[in-house]
Amino acid sequence: MKIDPNSPGDLSAQIAAAIRDAIIGGDLIVDERLPSEAELADNFNVSRPTVREALKRLAAQSLIRTQRGAFGGAFVNRLSYQDAYNQHITTSTLLLGMNGVSFDTACEARFALERACATLSAERRLPDHLATMRAEIVRQAQPGLSDEAFCASDVALHRALVDGAGNPVMSYQLAGAVEAMQPLMNMITFTARDRAEIVRLHTSIADAAEARDGMAVSDALVELEAYTKALAQSVFAARAQNTATGSSAS
Structure with missing residues (x-):
């Protein structure tokens, strides 16, 4: 494992990347103990605090775990899909929230990915x-349900549909789409949406899944996507009108 000490990049980031590549490449295997901080510092010709920072980066990515005691140290972690889900959701939320992805782009991606699971x-x-889908539909029909609870129920229903494909790789890929994109879209559309219409569309999805009709599931998702985009357009139009009215008044 080598780094370029003359590179302008952060040395701890370089070390973390080198160790990560060794893990991915199979040079370091699951449960293998990494060299000590002192050994890594000698190997990379850096200070121990720099190595310590690199190990913190790897631990934050769940690539390694640390344990104390006579037989302690840093060990290659067995990354679970649940760990991967959580990281993916966080990253997707940050990307969508901070990089100005348009509503239509996020909506298109989210439903295209979900339709990929429909047949399976x-x-x-x-x-x-x-x-789960049926229970969430009943929950969504409750008149006193808060917007936050409705959104959580919405995510749970679509999570069940995605997980129903029985493919953990697809579930991982869709974690960001369902659990990051969907709440952000709900934040925009919740003031305009008709809950009864969403319940109807969700019921169509569940009915099609129960009938093992993948095409009907996909068609219901297409209809839900069109409805979601129409809601967003109405919200954005209302905002533009309010802005224009406010500017005229001032």
């Missing part, structure tokens, strides 16, 4: 996935 989910969904 219709074929493979388990009774538990259907039960």
